[in-house]
Amino acid sequence: MAWWKKGRTVDIRHVEGKMETEKYVYTPGIAGLELAKALIEGKILGVKCGDKVYVPAKTYCPDFTRGELVEVKGPWTVETYTIIYEDMYGGKLEKPQIIALLKPEDAEGGLIHYVNIDPKTIRIGLRVKPVFKPKDERKGLLTDIAYFTIEH
Amino acid sequence: MRVAIVGVGWYGFKPSAPELSFREMMFEAAVRAYRDANIDPRRDVDAFISCQEDFWEGIAISDEFATEPIGGVLRPTMTIAGDGLQCVGQAYAMVKTGAFETIVVEAHAKPSDILSIQEIYELALDPQLRVLEVKNPLFQAGLDAVAYMRRSGARREHLALVAYKNKNRGLLNPRASHAAPVRLEDIMESETVIYPMGRHEIAGFTDVAINMVIASESKAKSYTDKPVWIEGVGWATELGSGVVEWHSWGRMPSMRTAGLMAYKQAGIENPLKQADFAEVEDRFSYMELLALEELGLGGVEGVPKLLESGYYHPKGGLPVNPSGGSLSLGVTLEATGLSRLLEAALQLRGEAGGVQLKGVKRAIVASWRGPPTYTSMVVVVSSS
Numbered sequence: 001m002a003w004w005k006k007g008r009t010v011d012i013r014h015v016e017g018k019m020e021t022e023k024y025v026y027t028p029g030i031a032g033l034e035l036a037k038a039l040i041e042g043k044i045l046g047v048k049c050g051d052k053v054y055v056p057a058k059t060y061c062p063d064f065t066r067g068e069l070v071e072v073k074g075p076w077t078v079e080t081y082t083i084i085y086e087d088m089y090g091g092k093l094e095k096p097q098i099i100a101l102l103k104p105e106d107a108e109g110g111l112i113h114y115v116n117i118d119p120k121t122i123r124i125g126l127r128v129k130p131v132f133k134p135k136d137e138r139k140g141l142l143t144d145i146a147y148f149t150i151e152h
Numbered sequence: 153m154r155v156a157i158v159g160v161g162w163y164g165f166k167p168s169a170p171e172l173s174f175r176e177m178m179f180e181a182a183v184r185a186y187r188d189a190n191i192d193p194r195r196d197v198d199a200f201i202s203c204q205e206d207f208w209e210g211i212a213i214s215d216e217f218a219t220e221p222i223g224g225v226l227r228p229t230m231t232i233a234g235d236g237l238q239c240v241g242q243a244y245a246m247v248k249t250g251a252f253e254t255i256v257v258e259a260h261a262k263p264s265d266i267l268s269i270q271e272i273y274e275l276a277l278d279p280q281l282r283v284l285e286v287k288n289p290l291f292q293a294g295l296d297a298v299a300y301m302r303r304s305g306a307r308r309e310h311l312a313l314v315a316y317k318n319k320n321r322g323l324l325n326p327r328a329s330h331a332a333p334v335r336l337e338d339i340m341e342s343e344t345v346i347y348p349m350g351r352h353e354i355a356g357f358t359d360v361a362i363n364m365v366i367a368s369e370s371k372a373k374s375y376t377d378k379p380v381w382i383e384g385v386g387w388a389t390e391l392g393s394g395v396v397e398w399h400s401w402g403r404m405p406s407m408r409t410a411g412l413m414a415y416k417q418a419g420i421e422n423p424l425k426q427a428d429f430a431e432v433e434d435r436f437s438y439m440e441l442l443a444l445e446e447l448g449l450g451g452v453e454g455v456p457k458l459l460e461s462g463y464y465h466p467k468g469g470l471p472v473n474p475s476g477g478s479l480s481l482g483v484t485l486e487a488t489g490l491s492r493l494l495e496a497a498l499q500l501r502g503e504a505g506g507v508q509l510k511g512v513k514r515a516i517v518a519s520w521r522g523p524p525t526y527t528s529m530v531v532v533v534s535s536s
Contacts, residue, residue, distance in 0.1 A: 032280060
């Protein structure tokens, strides 16, 4: 029961509040829109900056020049990884989640994504490949890639 | 012209401070700092700087609340959305211009009010990345820890040793609410939270307000006989702070840049020899090791070897985090760097109580704004 109904000031602990953050739209911009269209086609884009390509694609380069969007094809390897067992509130996950930075051999950076393999087998340098969702389920989002998995 | 910390004040250092609002905590810390410096903020202070971030406060445009609790009404007051050490850097530069003589720096944190802290952390990620349902937004610490271990040769035991050192050391520090008498095997055997780290290796959160008075050399000498001189400050944001995928995994170039910037001002060529102790970033166990490396404090042997040999222990060649570090003090959001500078200042004034080191004259203080950012700050302070 609320403190003002009980009428005891000792029950005042907090003034409840809610931050109105639930509704917001983010403009994808030039690179974001091209990346979205590419994902629907089952492609991944990077940005060509001089003689290097950076993934994911952005309009601008690390050196503040304007880059050119190009497709990256891999092959992909695990650059680094982690396995999440608990959330920030101490809640244990039903199934550990592998998150990795997947780097295409021909580019800098890479994609942060799920790796869907046995946690015991994950390691740096593991050769992996993206697995896209069926085309009619793709929405132009990073999750159009369902996950990365081992490449045999 | 030199610049000094002439007064410090704090309130809190508890996982939860339900008795005061964050603005009242700011007021309490300010009253203590101004008494410590023997100043009247309404008369003696030329500018006030508060390091804070709207989302932590639950209030939009939170700088509107910065002025009144610290005595800044109708005086130059500004806020920086960054770590407290960034405010110190700003204050140092302003005093150096000669246009300001006395500046107040303030930062605070009330994470116990933030009931959705995981969601706030998630909101700091790029919206394009946020569509992934990563179950813990601190995952980047895991990615960095694994890459750091691979590159440096540090093993699981080295990370656990950091937590063992800092968690136990904090038992001597009344501000270290998260200290615990843990055994090395407790840490090694605890369940993994974010691989490769368990719960003792990820710092908890703490409520605090910290206030510091910073002054020019001539003013400093009139305010106090225990000035803590700021010899150098540096800060930097590296590639991969916004586009996190572009980050150099297992490295922290911003820490290196910030360190070199501060060392240059302080005239430090060999930080390992010229510093008496260090308070460095350790909100995750691996981070202390990585910070030491990037700060040039690993010598020829390298950080893991020096850690094994006890070099970074309170009685070693370079005590690191003699306060117990963030693993014991807790992460205090934008006040994290200021909390570590407070510990260093108290050490240099000989007022560190149970964690006091003998004969220390110069310290390196380094902070990181925490995932998902890659912004680092370094301050060099000395008592002479």
